[in-house]
Amino acid sequence: MSDDYLLKVEDLTISLDVDNASFSIVEGVNLTIKAGRVFALVGESGSGKTIVSLSILRLLGKGVSITGGKILFKDDQAQTIDIVKLNSKGKPIQAIRAAQIGMIFQEPMSSFSPVHTIGNQIEEVIHLHLDLDKKQARQKCIEMLGKVGIVNPERAIDQYPFEFSGGMRQRAMIARAMICNPKLLIADEPTTALDVTIQAQILKLMKDLQNELNMANLFISHNIGVIAQIADDVAIMYMGKIVEQGPVRDILRNPRHPYTKGLLRAIPHLADIGRSRRLEPIAGSVPNLYERPNGCPFAARCSEFIENICDRDFPKSTEIATDHTVFCHHVERDQNQQNLVVNI
Amino acid sequence: MPILQKILVRLGSSALMLIAVSIVAFIIVSLPPGDFADSYAASKISSGETVTLAEIEAIRRQFGLDKPLYLQYFKWIGGMVQGDFGFSWGYSRPVTEVIGERLPMTILIATGTLLFTYITAIPLGIYSALRQYSVADYTFTILGYIGLATPNFLLALLLMFGATTWFGVSVGGLFSLEYQDAAWSMGRFWDLLTHIWVPIIVLGTAGTAFQLRIMRATLLEELNKMYVTAARATGLSEFKMILKYPVRLALNPIVSTLGWELTTVISGAPIIGLVLSLPDTGPMFINALKSQDMFLAGAMMLIYCILVMIGSFISDILLMIVDPRVRMGAST
Numbered sequence: 213m214s215d216d217y218l219l220k221v222e223d224l225t226i227s228l229d230v231d232n233a234s235f236s237i238v239e240g241v242n243l244t245i246k247a248g249r250v251f252a253l254v255g256e257s258g259s260g261k262t263i264v265s266l267s268i269l270r271l272l273g274k275g276v277s278i279t280g281g282k283i284l285f286k287d288d289q290a291q292t293i294d295i296v297k298l299n300s301k302g303k304p305i306q307a308i309r310a311a312q313i314g315m316i317f318q319e320p321m322s323s324f325s326p327v328h329t330i331g332n333q334i335e336e337v338i339h340l341h342l343d344l345d346k347k348q349a350r351q352k353c354i355e356m357l358g359k360v361g362i363v364n365p366e367r368a369i370d371q372y373p374f375e376f377s378g379g380m381r382q383r384a385m386i387a388r389a390m391i392c393n394p395k396l397l398i399a400d401e402p403t404t405a406l407d408v409t410i411q412a413q414i415l416k417l418m419k420d421l422q423n424e425l426n427m428a429n430l431f432i433s434h435n436i437g438v439i440a441q442i443a444d445d446v447a448i449m450y451m452g453k454i455v456e457q458g459p460v461r462d463i464l465r466n467p468r469h470p471y472t473k474g475l476l477r478a479i480p481h482l483a484d485i486g487r488s489r490r491l492e493p494i495a496g497s498v499p500n501l502y503e504r505p506n507g508c509p510f511a512a513r514c515s516e517f518i519e520n521i522c523d524r525d526f527p528k529s530t531e532i533a534t535d536h537t538v539f540c541h542h543v544e545r546d547q548n549q550q551n552l553v554v555n556i
Numbered sequence: 557m558p559i560l561q562k563i564l565v566r567l568g569s570s571a572l573m574l575i576a577v578s579i580v581a582f583i584i585v586s587l588p589p590g591d592f593a594d595s596y597a598a599s600k601i602s603s604g605e606t607v608t609l610a611e612i613e614a615i616r617r618q619f620g621l622d623k624p625l626y627l628q629y630f631k632w633i634g635g636m637v638q639g640d641f642g643f644s645w646g647y648s649r650p651v652t653e654v655i656g657e658r659l660p661m662t663i664l665i666a667t668g669t670l671l672f673t674y675i676t677a678i679p680l681g682i683y684s685a686l687r688q689y690s691v692a693d694y695t696f697t698i699l700g701y702i703g704l705a706t707p708n709f710l711l712a713l714l715l716m717f718g719a720t721t722w723f724g725v726s727v728g729g730l731f732s733l734e735y736q737d738a739a740w741s742m743g744r745f746w747d748l749l750t751h752i753w754v755p756i757i758v759l760g761t762a763g764t765a766f767q768l769r770i771m772r773a774t775l776l777e778e779l780n781k782m783y784v785t786a787a788r789a790t791g792l793s794e795f796k797m798i799l800k801y802p803v804r805l806a807l808n809p810i811v812s813t814l815g816w817e818l819t820t821v822i823s824g825a826p827i828i829g830l831v832l833s834l835p836d837t838g839p840m841f842i843n844a845l846k847s848q849d850m851f852l853a854g855a856m857m858l859i860y861c862i863l864v865m866i867g868s869f870i871s872d873i874l875l876m877i878v879d880p881r882v883r884m885g886a887s888t
């Protein structure tokens with residue numbers, strides 16, 4: 213893989229301490245986010261997406277900690293910083309937050325303080341990172357609110373979050389995360405809590421802003437259907453591990469991991485409306501995190517399960533096309549056979 | 557202007573409340589069997605003098621005690637409105653004078669107690685929450701439970717005992733002998749400070765312990781909320797973030813219990829005033845109740861109620877200031 217990355221997560225492991233035991237909830241995750249591109253992280257609820265996104269800004273809560281790996285970030289002076297090595301309450305990470313990496317959260321209803329105005333909470337970010345006086349900051353805030361599609365921003369700036377609808381709040385949250393023009397925006401399921409029509413509007417807004425400002429975007433979703441519209445690269449996560457990763461076209465056209473295939477079969481297609489094709493949800497459910505199996509985490513639900521192999525070791529990474537990697541014993545075996553054929 | 561409207565409604569309901577309270581207060585002070593004329597006669601007889609029935613009747617007539625109760629009430633309340641609180645039989649002086657020279661001390665003690673409560677409870681509660689399960693947190697918890705469980709009068713006696721035996725100072729009253737009737741000066745003020753901490757601690761300990769628990773619990777809850785993580789994600793320093801966001805929200809329950817806290821202080825104060833022999837309204841009120849000095853007791857009861865109502869009014873206004881959801885009538 214090339215070296216022109218903006219953020220590179222290497223072998224990241226995150227553990228949860230419960231009483232005296234420690235469980236890894238994210239294991240050996242590798243992600244490479246390139247400047248200006250949209251990277252999607254997809255997985256069912258509980259697969260560890262939020263944990264990964266919080267770890268990038270060192271926002272993990274009590275009892276959850278990074279226990280291994282690196283998070284390399286190229287900052288605005290082209291220095292490479294390992295975010296894992298920073299103190300989570302120190303100045304260096306605070307200088308990165310919002311200024312270089314912005315974040316949008318899943319719950320727009322609760323991401324703002326209910327007793328401070330929207331303007332107060334956005335202008336605060338300006339004062340923290342940009343050298344503007346009060347009047348300029350307010351002006352910039354009004355402009356940004358207008359840009360994210362809030363009508364009458366001069367009035368909205370002095371309103372409180374409870375006077376906003378969910379969609380408006382998510383727009384305001386986008387304004388707050390992007391006001392300092394960060395190089396990377398992390399959006400953790402930004403549309404999950406919203407109505408379908410609002411979801412589409414917010415997605416379009418994010419896409420437009422991303423193009424306009426040439427930002428990279430780590431877009432997190434449990435809905436693989438959204439990905440086709442927005443992403444350049446995709447990683448599929450299952451029980452805290454990446455199982456397949458690659459450019460979005462490759463993954464959508466040629467999914468190789470049984471879990472990815474299952475996710476794709478479960479999306480409704482426009483073409484299918486009115487026909488009798490039924491959606492096929494993946495059988496079974498995500499196993500309990502505290503009983504992580506030895507082998508492939510998906511083995512228990514997998515239709516292509518191979519006994520004595522899939523339940524033994526976690527599969528190695530197999531590169532099946534440029535940048536398209538899969539962690540699956542099946543794919544590994546097929547690939548070996550192909551190589552064998554080629555070699556003969 | 558919805559805020560102004562709210563305040564006006566609040567004032568109006570306070571006025572209605574006051575009328576109701578005045579009726580109840582009057583009934584309470586007139587309720588015990590016998591009246592002032594009887595207890596006057598009893599005290600004369602016990603000191604060896606003789607009192608004739610005619611004399612007792614004369615006293616009754618003089619004070620209007622022979623009239624029906626509702627007429628007595630209207631006479632009393634009518635005078636009140638004009639600033640005439642009636643006559644204290646016990647002190648043989650107008651009620652306004654008797655109360656007037658003691659009320660400032662009561663207000664001083666009550667205000668001091670509230671200040672002490674919040675100035676101690678809020679920072680300690682914040683500290684406890686931020687250092688949950690630390691030695692300091694456990695210490696405050698244990699001290700808090702002791703503070704809550706100790707009756708005020710016992711605490712008063714313990715403090716007096718301790719101050720006398722270990723420091724050799726007498727902490728009863730609010731002034732030393734030489735300053736008792738002196739004019740105000742720096743020396744007298746300092747003397748007041750060296751005495752007033754005793755009733756303040758006695759009256760404020762339970763409230764401090766209680767508010768500390770509330771502050772700790774609410775802040776711990778607020779710290780887990782999403783807006784805290786979102787605020788951290790802006791790059792705000794941890795200290796500023798905590799003060800600006802979760803602490804601000806955790807002040808809500810503290811502010812809304814202010815009126816209630818004042819009520820506890822006011823209702824606890826008379827007994828403590830008696831135990832510590834304070835020159836405030838406490839001992840006077842209890843004596844007035846005992847000797848059926850009804851105008852004094854009734855007026856004092858009404859004043860205590862007014863103080864409590866002012867407290868809860870201030871609490872409501874403060875809540876409107878700290879929480880825009882309350883101010884703007886949004887559902888929270």
Ligand SMILES: Nc1ncnc2c1ncn2[C@@H]1O[C@H](COP(=O)(O)OP(=O)(O)O)[C@@H](O)[C@H]1O
Nearest residue numbers: 237256257258259260261262263264273276501
């Ligand atoms: N603070 C926490 N305490 C206990 N378990 C947690 C905590 N945070 C996350 N987890 C667990 O870690 C797993 C991954 O969570 P999360 O990253 O929120 O998943 P996702 O965002 O993909 O839905 C879940 O099983 C969740 O229960």
Ligand SMILES: [Mg+2]
Nearest residue numbers: 261262318401
């Ligand atoms: Mg999540």
